[in-house]
Amino acid sequence: MMKTNKKLNIICIALSIIVILYCLTSAIQQISNDKKYYKDYVVKNELGKQVNLDDKQIFNLYDSLIDYIDTGDETLIKDNFNNREVLHMKDVHQLFNLNKQINKASMLVFYLFILMNFIIILYKEKSKTLTEKDLNIFSEKTKLVKNYILVLIGAMLILAIFIASDFSKYFIKFHELFFDNDLWVLNPETDIMIRMLPEDYFMKMASRIAFSFISKLAIIIIILMGLSYLAKRRRNV
Template sequence: MKKIIVSIVFVISLIITLLFVDVEMATFDIEFYENKFEEYSIYDKTQIEKKDLIIVTREMLDYMKGNRKNLIIEAKVNGEEEIVFGERERKHMVDVKNLFEKGFMIRNLSLILFIISLFLIIKFYKKTLYKLLISASILPLIIMSIFGIAISIDFNKYFTIFHEILFTNDLWLLNPKTDILIQMLPLDFFYSISIRILTYFILQLIMIFLLGFILRGKEKIRN
Protein backbone atom coordinates (compact mmCIF):
# COMPACT_ATOMS: atom_id res chain seq x y z
CA MET A 1 0.00 0.00 0.00
CA LYS A 2 2.79 2.43 0.92
CA LYS A 3 4.53 1.62 -2.34
CA ILE A 4 1.41 2.44 -4.36
CA ILE A 5 0.85 5.74 -2.54
CA VAL A 6 4.48 6.81 -2.95
CA SER A 7 4.38 5.84 -6.64
CA ILE A 8 1.19 7.82 -7.28
CA VAL A 9 2.56 10.87 -5.46
CA PHE A 10 5.80 10.61 -7.44
CA VAL A 11 4.09 10.46 -10.84
CA ILE A 12 1.51 13.19 -10.17
CA SER A 13 3.92 15.58 -8.45
CA LEU A 14 6.48 15.19 -11.25
CA ILE A 15 3.93 16.00 -13.94
CA ILE A 16 2.45 18.98 -12.08
CA THR A 17 5.87 20.40 -11.19
CA LEU A 18 7.09 20.24 -14.78
CA LEU A 19 3.92 21.78 -16.20
CA PHE A 20 3.87 24.70 -13.77
CA VAL A 21 7.60 25.34 -14.24
CA ASP A 22 7.06 25.40 -18.02
CA VAL A 23 4.20 27.90 -17.66
CA GLU A 24 6.44 30.10 -15.52
CA MET A 25 9.39 29.89 -17.91
CA ALA A 26 7.26 30.83 -20.92
CA THR A 27 5.25 33.54 -19.17
CA PHE A 28 8.14 35.47 -17.68
CA ASP A 29 10.53 35.36 -20.64
CA ILE A 30 10.75 39.02 -21.67
CA GLU A 31 12.64 38.18 -24.88
CA PHE A 32 9.65 36.14 -26.02
CA TYR A 33 7.44 39.21 -25.61
CA GLU A 34 9.88 41.37 -27.55
CA ASN A 35 9.98 38.89 -30.43
CA LYS A 36 6.19 38.57 -30.56
CA PHE A 37 5.69 42.34 -30.34
CA GLU A 38 7.83 42.64 -33.48
CA GLU A 39 6.14 39.72 -35.21
CA TYR A 40 2.58 40.96 -34.57
CA SER A 41 3.33 44.70 -35.06
CA ILE A 42 2.24 45.42 -31.48
CA TYR A 43 4.09 48.72 -31.30
CA ASP A 44 1.92 50.10 -34.11
CA LYS A 45 -1.30 48.70 -32.63
CA THR A 46 -0.70 50.11 -29.15
CA GLN A 47 0.91 53.34 -30.40
CA ILE A 48 3.55 52.90 -27.70
CA GLU A 49 7.26 53.19 -28.47
CA LYS A 50 9.29 49.98 -28.25
CA LYS A 51 11.37 50.92 -25.21
CA ASP A 52 8.29 52.16 -23.34
CA LEU A 53 6.23 49.05 -24.14
CA ILE A 54 9.03 46.79 -22.94
CA ILE A 55 9.15 48.74 -19.66
CA VAL A 56 5.36 48.41 -19.32
CA THR A 57 5.64 44.66 -20.00
CA ARG A 58 8.40 44.21 -17.42
CA GLU A 59 6.32 46.04 -14.81
CA MET A 60 3.26 43.94 -15.70
CA LEU A 61 5.29 40.75 -15.22
CA ASP A 62 6.66 42.10 -11.92
CA TYR A 63 3.07 42.65 -10.82
CA MET A 64 2.15 39.06 -11.73
CA LYS A 65 5.15 37.84 -9.68
CA GLY A 66 4.00 39.89 -6.69
CA ASN A 67 6.90 42.35 -6.98
CA ARG A 68 4.65 45.34 -7.71
CA LYS A 69 1.58 46.51 -5.77
CA ASN A 70 -0.59 47.69 -8.67
CA LEU A 71 -0.81 48.12 -12.43
CA ILE A 72 -1.14 51.88 -12.50
CA ILE A 73 1.60 52.39 -15.08
CA GLU A 74 2.14 55.54 -17.10
CA ALA A 75 3.63 55.69 -20.58
CA LYS A 76 3.37 57.73 -23.77
CA VAL A 77 0.48 56.40 -25.86
CA ASN A 78 0.26 58.02 -29.29
CA GLY A 79 2.63 60.71 -28.04
CA GLU A 80 0.67 61.59 -24.91
CA GLU A 81 1.45 60.55 -21.32
CA GLU A 82 -1.38 58.50 -19.82
CA ILE A 83 -2.18 55.51 -17.60
CA VAL A 84 -1.73 52.49 -19.86
CA PHE A 85 -4.28 50.08 -18.39
CA GLY A 86 -7.88 51.01 -17.67
CA GLU A 87 -9.88 49.96 -14.62
CA ARG A 88 -11.37 46.85 -16.27
CA GLU A 89 -7.93 45.69 -17.41
CA ARG A 90 -6.46 46.21 -13.94
CA LYS A 91 -9.31 44.28 -12.31
CA HIS A 92 -8.78 41.40 -14.72
CA MET A 93 -5.08 41.36 -13.95
CA VAL A 94 -5.89 41.09 -10.22
CA ASP A 95 -7.58 37.77 -11.09
CA VAL A 96 -4.60 36.74 -13.22
CA LYS A 97 -2.17 37.59 -10.42
CA ASN A 98 -4.22 35.53 -7.95
CA LEU A 99 -4.10 32.56 -10.35
CA PHE A 100 -0.32 32.81 -10.61
CA GLU A 101 0.02 33.04 -6.82
CA LYS A 102 -1.97 29.82 -6.49
CA GLY A 103 0.11 28.31 -9.29
CA PHE A 104 3.36 29.15 -7.48
CA MET A 105 2.01 27.50 -4.31
CA ILE A 106 0.95 24.36 -6.20
CA ARG A 107 4.33 24.20 -7.95
CA ASN A 108 6.23 24.53 -4.67
CA LEU A 109 4.10 21.90 -2.93
CA SER A 110 4.41 19.53 -5.89
CA LEU A 111 8.18 20.00 -5.96
CA ILE A 112 8.45 19.16 -2.26
CA LEU A 113 6.28 16.05 -2.70
CA PHE A 114 8.32 15.01 -5.74
CA ILE A 115 11.63 15.30 -3.88
CA ILE A 116 10.28 13.35 -0.90
CA SER A 117 8.73 10.61 -3.05
CA LEU A 118 11.87 10.36 -5.22
CA PHE A 119 13.97 9.91 -2.09
CA LEU A 120 11.66 7.16 -0.80
CA ILE A 121 11.62 5.36 -4.15
CA ILE A 122 15.40 5.43 -4.47
CA LYS A 123 15.78 4.23 -0.88
CA PHE A 124 13.10 1.52 -0.78
CA TYR A 125 11.76 0.83 -4.30
CA LYS A 126 14.67 1.64 -6.60
CA LYS A 127 13.89 -1.20 -9.02
CA THR A 128 10.53 0.39 -9.87
CA LEU A 129 11.95 3.83 -10.71
CA TYR A 130 12.23 3.16 -14.45
CA LYS A 131 8.63 1.93 -14.56
CA LEU A 132 7.40 5.06 -12.83
CA LEU A 133 9.36 7.35 -15.16
CA ILE A 134 7.93 5.60 -18.21
CA SER A 135 4.42 5.68 -16.71
CA ALA A 136 4.78 9.38 -15.83
CA SER A 137 5.64 10.24 -19.44
CA ILE A 138 3.49 8.08 -21.74
CA LEU A 139 -0.06 9.16 -20.79
CA PRO A 140 0.74 12.91 -20.52
CA LEU A 141 2.56 12.67 -23.86
CA ILE A 142 -0.53 11.26 -25.53
CA ILE A 143 -2.85 13.79 -23.86
CA MET A 144 -0.66 16.80 -24.64
CA SER A 145 -0.15 15.70 -28.25
CA ILE A 146 -3.93 15.46 -28.71
CA PHE A 147 -4.40 18.82 -26.97
CA GLY A 148 -1.75 20.40 -29.22
CA ILE A 149 -3.60 19.19 -32.32
CA ALA A 150 -6.93 20.43 -30.89
CA ILE A 151 -5.74 23.99 -30.19
CA SER A 152 -4.04 24.12 -33.58
CA ILE A 153 -7.41 23.43 -35.20
CA ASP A 154 -9.52 25.83 -33.10
CA PHE A 155 -7.52 27.77 -30.52
CA ASN A 156 -10.24 30.37 -29.94
CA LYS A 157 -12.65 27.68 -28.73
CA TYR A 158 -10.27 26.28 -26.11
CA PHE A 159 -9.03 29.75 -25.14
CA THR A 160 -12.63 30.67 -24.30
CA ILE A 161 -13.24 27.42 -22.39
CA PHE A 162 -10.02 27.97 -20.43
CA HIS A 163 -11.12 31.45 -19.34
CA GLU A 164 -14.66 30.37 -18.50
CA ILE A 165 -13.27 27.64 -16.22
CA LEU A 166 -10.63 29.76 -14.47
CA PHE A 167 -12.47 33.07 -14.10
CA THR A 168 -15.78 33.72 -12.34
CA ASN A 169 -16.42 37.00 -14.21
CA ASP A 170 -16.22 38.40 -17.75
CA LEU A 171 -13.46 40.93 -17.11
CA TRP A 172 -11.24 38.96 -19.50
CA LEU A 173 -13.51 40.03 -22.38
CA LEU A 174 -11.63 43.17 -23.42
CA ASN A 175 -12.11 45.55 -26.34
CA PRO A 176 -9.23 45.32 -28.86
CA LYS A 177 -10.10 48.81 -30.15
CA THR A 178 -9.63 50.55 -26.82
CA ASP A 179 -7.93 48.22 -24.30
CA ILE A 180 -4.14 48.19 -24.55
CA LEU A 181 -3.81 44.91 -22.64
CA ILE A 182 -5.51 42.94 -25.41
CA GLN A 183 -3.68 44.98 -28.04
CA MET A 184 -0.40 43.95 -26.40
CA LEU A 185 -1.45 40.33 -25.99
CA PRO A 186 -3.77 39.35 -28.84
CA LEU A 187 -5.08 35.85 -29.49
CA ASP A 188 -2.07 35.04 -31.70
CA PHE A 189 0.24 35.79 -28.78
CA PHE A 190 -1.61 33.38 -26.49
CA TYR A 191 -1.55 30.72 -29.18
CA SER A 192 2.22 31.13 -29.52
CA ILE A 193 2.85 30.95 -25.78
CA SER A 194 0.55 27.91 -25.46
CA ILE A 195 2.51 26.09 -28.16
CA ARG A 196 5.73 27.05 -26.43
CA ILE A 197 4.56 25.63 -23.09
CA LEU A 198 3.38 22.45 -24.81
CA THR A 199 6.71 22.12 -26.61
CA TYR A 200 8.68 22.49 -23.36
CA PHE A 201 6.44 19.96 -21.63
CA ILE A 202 6.48 17.38 -24.43
CA LEU A 203 10.26 17.58 -24.76
CA GLN A 204 10.65 17.05 -21.02
CA LEU A 205 8.28 14.07 -21.11
CA ILE A 206 10.29 12.54 -23.95
CA MET A 207 13.48 12.98 -21.90
CA ILE A 208 11.81 11.34 -18.89
CA PHE A 209 10.67 8.45 -21.07
CA LEU A 210 14.18 8.00 -22.46
CA LEU A 211 15.66 8.13 -18.95
CA GLY A 212 13.20 5.44 -17.84
CA PHE A 213 14.06 3.36 -20.90
CA ILE A 214 17.81 3.66 -20.14
CA LEU A 215 17.28 2.68 -16.50
CA ARG A 216 15.14 -0.25 -17.66
CA GLY A 217 18.03 -1.49 -19.80
CA LYS A 218 20.48 -1.18 -16.92
CA GLU A 219 18.10 -3.05 -14.62
CA LYS A 220 17.82 -5.90 -17.12
CA ILE A 221 21.61 -6.13 -17.42
CA ARG A 222 21.90 -6.31 -13.61
CA ASN A 223 19.34 -9.10 -13.44
Protein backbone atom coordinates in the same frame (compact mmCIF):
# COMPACT_ATOMS: atom_id res chain seq x y z
CA MET B 1 9.04 -10.58 -13.32
CA MET B 2 7.52 -9.24 -10.14
CA LYS B 3 3.77 -8.99 -9.86
CA THR B 4 2.65 -5.36 -9.52
CA ASN B 5 0.23 -4.87 -6.63
CA LYS B 6 -2.63 -2.40 -6.51
CA LYS B 7 -1.04 -0.15 -3.89
CA LEU B 8 2.13 0.24 -5.94
CA ASN B 9 0.07 1.10 -9.02
CA ILE B 10 -1.83 3.81 -7.15
CA ILE B 11 1.40 5.31 -5.80
CA CYS B 12 2.98 5.34 -9.25
CA ILE B 13 -0.11 6.86 -10.91
CA ALA B 14 -0.13 9.61 -8.27
CA LEU B 15 3.57 10.23 -8.75
CA SER B 16 3.25 10.37 -12.53
CA ILE B 17 0.51 13.02 -12.16
CA ILE B 18 2.80 14.97 -9.82
CA VAL B 19 5.62 14.80 -12.39
CA ILE B 20 3.23 16.04 -15.09
CA LEU B 21 2.17 18.96 -12.86
CA TYR B 22 5.78 19.79 -12.04
CA CYS B 23 6.85 19.90 -15.68
CA LEU B 24 3.74 21.80 -16.81
CA THR B 25 3.93 24.47 -14.10
CA SER B 26 7.68 24.82 -14.68
CA ALA B 27 7.08 25.33 -18.41
CA ILE B 28 4.36 27.92 -17.74
CA GLN B 29 6.66 29.86 -15.40
CA GLN B 30 9.61 29.71 -17.77
CA ILE B 31 7.78 30.79 -20.93
CA SER B 32 5.51 33.37 -19.28
CA ASN B 33 8.51 35.18 -17.82
CA ASP B 34 10.39 35.31 -21.13
CA LYS B 35 10.38 39.08 -21.76
CA LYS B 36 12.79 38.78 -24.67
CA TYR B 37 10.37 36.62 -26.66
CA TYR B 38 7.61 39.22 -26.27
CA LYS B 39 9.94 42.00 -27.40
CA ASP B 40 10.94 39.96 -30.46
CA TYR B 41 7.23 39.37 -31.16
CA VAL B 42 6.49 43.10 -30.96
CA VAL B 43 9.25 43.97 -33.43
CA LYS B 44 8.47 41.11 -35.83
CA ASN B 45 4.73 41.86 -35.96
CA GLU B 46 5.06 45.66 -35.85
CA LEU B 47 2.71 45.68 -32.88
CA GLY B 48 3.53 49.32 -32.10
CA LYS B 49 1.51 50.47 -35.12
CA GLN B 50 -1.56 48.60 -33.87
CA VAL B 51 -1.26 49.90 -30.31
CA ASN B 52 -0.25 53.44 -31.35
CA LEU B 53 2.83 53.33 -29.13
CA ASP B 54 6.50 53.03 -29.90
CA ASP B 55 8.26 49.75 -29.14
CA LYS B 56 9.96 51.09 -26.01
CA GLN B 57 6.61 52.12 -24.50
CA ILE B 58 5.12 48.68 -25.20
CA PHE B 59 8.18 46.97 -23.69
CA ASN B 60 7.79 49.03 -20.51
CA LEU B 61 4.09 48.17 -20.25
CA TYR B 62 4.82 44.48 -20.72
CA ASP B 63 7.64 44.56 -18.16
CA SER B 64 5.26 46.11 -15.63
CA LEU B 65 2.68 43.36 -16.26
CA ILE B 66 5.20 40.54 -15.80
CA ASP B 67 6.63 42.17 -12.66
CA TYR B 68 3.11 42.63 -11.28
CA ILE B 69 2.21 38.98 -11.91
CA ASP B 70 5.26 38.01 -9.88
CA THR B 71 4.91 40.51 -7.02
CA GLY B 72 1.26 41.56 -6.91
CA ASP B 73 2.36 45.19 -6.46
CA GLU B 74 -0.46 47.27 -7.99
CA THR B 75 1.68 50.39 -8.24
CA LEU B 76 3.41 48.70 -11.17
CA ILE B 77 0.30 48.76 -13.36
CA LYS B 78 -2.39 51.09 -11.99
CA ASP B 79 -0.98 54.18 -13.74
CA ASN B 80 -0.77 52.45 -17.13
CA PHE B 81 -4.00 50.43 -17.28
CA ASN B 82 -7.65 51.18 -16.54
CA ASN B 83 -9.59 49.81 -13.57
CA ARG B 84 -11.07 46.83 -15.45
CA GLU B 85 -7.63 45.76 -16.67
CA VAL B 86 -6.13 46.09 -13.19
CA LEU B 87 -8.94 44.01 -11.66
CA HIS B 88 -8.40 41.32 -14.31
CA MET B 89 -4.68 41.30 -13.59
CA LYS B 90 -5.46 40.64 -9.91
CA ASP B 91 -7.14 37.42 -11.01
CA VAL B 92 -4.20 36.61 -13.28
CA HIS B 93 -1.77 37.18 -10.40
CA GLN B 94 -3.72 34.75 -8.20
CA LEU B 95 -3.71 32.15 -10.97
CA PHE B 96 0.05 32.44 -11.46
CA ASN B 97 0.59 32.34 -7.71
CA LEU B 98 -1.35 29.06 -7.61
CA ASN B 99 0.82 27.79 -10.47
CA LYS B 100 3.93 28.70 -8.44
CA GLN B 101 2.66 26.87 -5.34
CA ILE B 102 1.78 23.74 -7.32
CA ASN B 103 5.23 23.86 -8.92
CA LYS B 104 7.01 24.00 -5.56
CA ALA B 105 4.87 21.27 -3.98
CA SER B 106 5.14 18.87 -6.95
CA MET B 107 8.90 19.43 -7.23
CA LEU B 108 9.33 18.68 -3.52
CA VAL B 109 7.31 15.45 -3.68
CA PHE B 110 9.10 14.18 -6.80
CA TYR B 111 12.61 14.82 -5.50
CA LEU B 112 11.71 13.38 -2.10
CA PHE B 113 10.55 10.20 -3.83
CA ILE B 114 13.88 9.83 -5.64
CA LEU B 115 15.94 10.79 -2.57
CA MET B 116 14.10 8.50 -0.13
CA ASN B 117 14.44 5.50 -2.43
CA PHE B 118 18.16 6.15 -2.85
CA ILE B 119 18.64 6.54 0.91
CA ILE B 120 16.80 3.27 1.57
CA ILE B 121 18.89 1.39 -0.99
CA LEU B 122 22.18 2.90 0.20
CA TYR B 123 21.32 2.19 3.84
CA LYS B 124 20.39 -1.41 3.12
CA GLU B 125 23.48 -1.86 0.99
CA LYS B 126 25.70 -0.49 3.76
CA SER B 127 24.02 -2.67 6.39
CA LYS B 128 24.24 -5.64 4.00
CA THR B 129 20.45 -6.13 4.07
CA LEU B 130 19.84 -5.11 0.45
CA THR B 131 17.94 -7.86 -1.34
CA GLU B 132 17.00 -8.60 -4.92
CA LYS B 133 13.40 -7.84 -3.97
CA ASP B 134 14.34 -4.30 -2.88
CA LEU B 135 15.99 -3.65 -6.23
CA ASN B 136 13.06 -5.20 -8.07
CA ILE B 137 10.62 -2.89 -6.30
CA PHE B 138 12.72 0.20 -7.08
CA SER B 139 13.08 -0.84 -10.72
CA GLU B 140 9.35 -1.52 -10.96
CA LYS B 141 8.46 1.86 -9.43
CA THR B 142 10.57 3.82 -11.89
CA LYS B 143 9.29 1.77 -14.82
CA LEU B 144 5.64 2.23 -13.83
CA VAL B 145 6.00 5.98 -13.29
CA LYS B 146 7.63 6.27 -16.72
CA ASN B 147 4.84 4.23 -18.36
CA TYR B 148 2.04 6.19 -16.70
CA ILE B 149 3.72 9.47 -17.71
CA LEU B 150 3.75 8.26 -21.33
CA VAL B 151 0.04 7.38 -21.11
CA LEU B 152 -0.77 10.82 -19.71
CA ILE B 153 1.33 12.50 -22.40
CA GLY B 154 -0.67 10.61 -25.03
CA ALA B 155 -3.95 11.86 -23.53
CA MET B 156 -2.62 15.41 -23.35
CA LEU B 157 -1.44 15.29 -26.97
CA ILE B 158 -4.96 14.33 -28.07
CA LEU B 159 -6.31 17.28 -26.06
CA ALA B 160 -3.68 19.57 -27.62
CA ILE B 161 -4.82 18.54 -31.12
CA PHE B 162 -8.41 19.51 -30.25
CA ILE B 163 -7.24 22.87 -28.88
CA ALA B 164 -5.06 23.58 -31.91
CA SER B 165 -7.98 22.83 -34.23
CA ASP B 166 -9.90 25.85 -32.86
CA PHE B 167 -7.66 27.85 -30.56
CA SER B 168 -10.07 30.79 -30.24
CA LYS B 169 -12.85 28.55 -28.97
CA TYR B 170 -10.71 26.84 -26.35
CA PHE B 171 -9.00 30.10 -25.39
CA ILE B 172 -12.42 31.41 -24.39
CA LYS B 173 -13.27 28.16 -22.58
CA PHE B 174 -9.98 28.44 -20.65
CA HIS B 175 -11.00 31.86 -19.37
CA GLU B 176 -14.50 30.69 -18.52
CA LEU B 177 -13.03 27.78 -16.56
CA PHE B 178 -10.37 29.65 -14.59
CA PHE B 179 -12.06 33.03 -14.03
CA ASP B 180 -15.35 33.48 -12.17
CA ASN B 181 -16.13 36.86 -13.76
CA ASP B 182 -16.09 38.54 -17.17
CA LEU B 183 -13.25 41.00 -16.47
CA TRP B 184 -11.16 39.13 -19.06
CA VAL B 185 -13.57 40.31 -21.77
CA LEU B 186 -11.72 43.45 -22.83
CA ASN B 187 -12.60 46.05 -25.45
CA PRO B 188 -9.93 46.88 -28.06
CA GLU B 189 -11.36 50.39 -28.29
CA THR B 190 -10.81 51.21 -24.62
CA ASP B 191 -8.41 48.60 -23.23
CA ILE B 192 -4.79 48.73 -24.38
CA MET B 193 -4.02 45.35 -22.79
CA ILE B 194 -5.93 43.38 -25.39
CA ARG B 195 -4.18 45.27 -28.19
CA MET B 196 -0.69 44.70 -26.82
CA LEU B 197 -1.48 41.03 -26.03
CA PRO B 198 -3.34 39.71 -29.10
CA GLU B 199 -4.70 36.18 -29.27
CA ASP B 200 -2.01 35.23 -31.78
CA TYR B 201 0.64 35.93 -29.15
CA PHE B 202 -1.05 33.57 -26.68
CA MET B 203 -1.36 30.89 -29.35
CA LYS B 204 2.39 31.05 -30.04
CA MET B 205 3.07 31.16 -26.31
CA ALA B 206 0.94 28.02 -25.79
CA SER B 207 3.02 26.24 -28.45
CA ARG B 208 6.24 27.25 -26.68
CA ILE B 209 4.87 26.07 -23.33
CA ALA B 210 3.94 22.72 -24.89
CA PHE B 211 7.45 22.31 -26.34
CA SER B 212 9.10 23.22 -23.02
CA PHE B 213 6.73 20.87 -21.16
CA ILE B 214 7.54 17.90 -23.43
CA SER B 215 11.28 18.65 -23.22
CA LYS B 216 11.23 18.64 -19.42
CA LEU B 217 9.20 15.42 -19.36
CA ALA B 218 11.63 13.78 -21.78
CA ILE B 219 14.53 14.55 -19.42
CA ILE B 220 12.67 13.03 -16.46
CA ILE B 221 11.72 9.94 -18.48
CA ILE B 222 15.39 9.46 -19.42
CA ILE B 223 16.35 9.81 -15.74
CA LEU B 224 13.73 7.23 -14.71
CA MET B 225 14.88 4.82 -17.40
CA GLY B 226 18.46 5.28 -16.22
CA LEU B 227 17.51 4.59 -12.59
CA SER B 228 15.59 1.47 -13.58
CA TYR B 229 18.56 0.26 -15.65
CA LEU B 230 21.02 0.87 -12.78
CA ALA B 231 18.76 -1.07 -10.39
CA LYS B 232 18.67 -4.00 -12.81
CA ARG B 233 22.44 -3.96 -13.22
CA ARG B 234 22.96 -3.84 -9.47
CA ARG B 235 20.54 -6.74 -9.07
CA ASN B 236 22.51 -8.84 -11.53
CA VAL B 237 25.90 -8.17 -9.88
